[in-house]
Amino acid sequence: MTGASSGIGEALARHYAANGAQYDTLGILGILGTPDTPVTPATLGLAARRQRRLFDLVAELPGVHAPYPLDVADAPALEAAAGDFIARFGCPDIVIANAGISVGTLTGEAEDLPAFRRVLETNVLGMVHTFAPFIQAMQARGSGTLVGIASVAGIRGLPGAGAYSASKAAVIAYLEALRVELRSSGIKVVTLTPGYIATPMTAKNPYPMPFLLPADVAARRFARTIARGTRYAVIPWQMGLVAKLLRLLPNPLFDVLFARAGRKPRGLDL
Numbered sequence: 001m002t003g004a005s006s007g008i009g010e011a012l013a014r015h016y017a018a019n020g021a022q023y024d025t026l027g028i029l030g031i032l033g034t035p036d037t038p039v040t041p042a043t044l045g046l047a048a049r050r051q052r053r054l055f056d057l058v059a060e061l062p063g064v065h066a067p068y069p070l071d072v073a074d075a076p077a078l079e080a081a082a083g084d085f086i087a088r089f090g091c092p093d094i095v096i097a098n099a100g101i102s103v104g105t106l107t108g109e110a111e112d113l114p115a116f117r118r119v120l121e122t123n124v125l126g127m128v129h130t131f132a133p134f135i136q137a138m139q140a141r142g143s144g145t146l147v148g149i150a151s152v153a154g155i156r157g158l159p160g161a162g163a164y165s166a167s168k169a170a171v172i173a174y175l176e177a178l179r180v181e182l183r184s185s186g187i188k189v190v191t192l193t194p195g196y197i198a199t200p201m202t203a204k205n206p207y208p209m210p211f212l213l214p215a216d217v218a219a220r221r222f223a224r225t226i227a228r229g230t231r232y233a234v235i236p237w238q239m240g241l242v243a244k245l246l247r248l249l250p251n252p253l254f255d256v257l258f259a260r261a262g263r264k265p266r267g268l269d270l
Contacts, residue, residue: 002072002130003099005048005057007199008149011219012096016042017061019223045085045092047078048099072099072126073118082133091137094226096147097130099123102201104264105163112266116163123167124174131178135187142186147226148175150193152234155243156254160263179231191232192222195239207262211238 003009044065048054051069058067066088068081085092100123105112131146138144153161154168172191179189196202196209197218213221213236225233234240246254 001044001096001098002047002078002126003149004044004046005050005053007201008194008197008215008218008222009046009048009098010057011215012098012222013044013046013057013061015216015219015223017044017063017065043089045081045089047072047081071122072097072129073121075125075129075132078129079133086134086137091134091141091144093143094145094147095131095134096149096226097127098149099126099130100149100151100167100201102153102161102164102264104160104266106160106266107162109266112163115266119163120167120170123164124170127171127174135182138187139182139185144186145188145190145226145229146178146182147190147192150175150191152193152195152239152243152246154193156246156249156258159258159261160266164264176232188229188231190226190230192225193232193234193243194218194222195234195236195242205262205264210242211236 001009001012004013043063044058044061045068046054046058046065047068047070049069049071054067054069058065066085068077068084070077070081072078101119103115103119105115105119107116127148131148134144134146138146148171150171151164151168153165154170154172157165157169172193175189175191179191182189194213196205196212198212198214202209202212218235221235225235234243249257
C-alpha cells in the first residue's frame with residue numbers, strides 16, 4: 001500500500017495486519033490469494049517516503065511484512081518494488097494506491113507553482129505509477145482489484161485548494177476510464193472517495209470538518225467496500241449526500257457559498 005507510513009495508509013495496514021483479509025496474503029498495495037483460501041494474517045507490502053516511520057510501523061505489526069521506502073513520483077522505484085514483491089509472493093489480488101499530499105495553493109503566487117507540480121505529480125501520476133507494474137500480471141491471471149483513493153475535494157473546485165481539487169478530480173476521471181478499459185479483463189477498479197478523515201493531513205485544516213471519521217473507523221469501512229468490489233463509494237455516506245448536492249448546485253450559487261469558505265494554509269512541508 002502506498003502512503004503507508006501515516007494516516008489512511010497506516011490505518012489500513014494496521015487493520016489488515018490485525019484482521020487478515022478475505023484472501024490469504026496482503027501484498028504491496030494489495031492482497032495475494034484466492035477467495036477460497038482460509039482467512040489468515042495478511043503479509044503486507046508497504047510503500048512510503050518516510051523510511052524510519054515505515055520501518056517502525058512494520059516492526060509493530062504482527063506477521064511478516066515487506067517495507068519499500070520510495071516516492072510514488074519515482075516510477076522506476078515502484079516498478080522495482082512491484083517486481084520484488086511479485087517475485088517473492090506472486091501477483092497480488094488487490095493493489096491500493098493511497099499516497100497523496102495536500103497543500104493550500106494560489107495560482108497568482110509564483111512561489112506556489114512547485115506545490116502545484118508536486119501535488120499533481122504525486123496524486124495523479126503516482127497512482128498511474130502504482131498500478132502500471134501489476135496490470136499485465138493481473139490480465140494474464142484474469143483477476144485482480146485496483147483501488148484508488150480519491151476525495152470529495154475532487155467533486156467541485158475548492159478555493160485555495162486548486163492543486164488538490166484538480167488532482168482528485170483527475171483521479172476520479174482516471175479511475176473511471178481505467179475501470180472501463182479493464183472491464184473485460186477480469187480486473188476490478190474501485191474508487192474510494194473519502195470525506196474528512198482524522199489524519200495528519202487534515203489536522204492542519206483551520207476550518208470545521210463535518211462528519212469527520214477516525215482513521216481506524218475509515219479503514220474498516222474502506223476494507224469492507226474493497227471486499228465487495230464496489231465501483232465507486234463516498235465514505236462516510238453522509239458526505240456522499242453532500243457530494244450529490246454539490247454536483248447539482250448551480251455555478252452562481254456555488255460561487256457565492258464557497259467564496260468565503262475556509263482554506264488550507266499555504267507553504268506546508270510537502
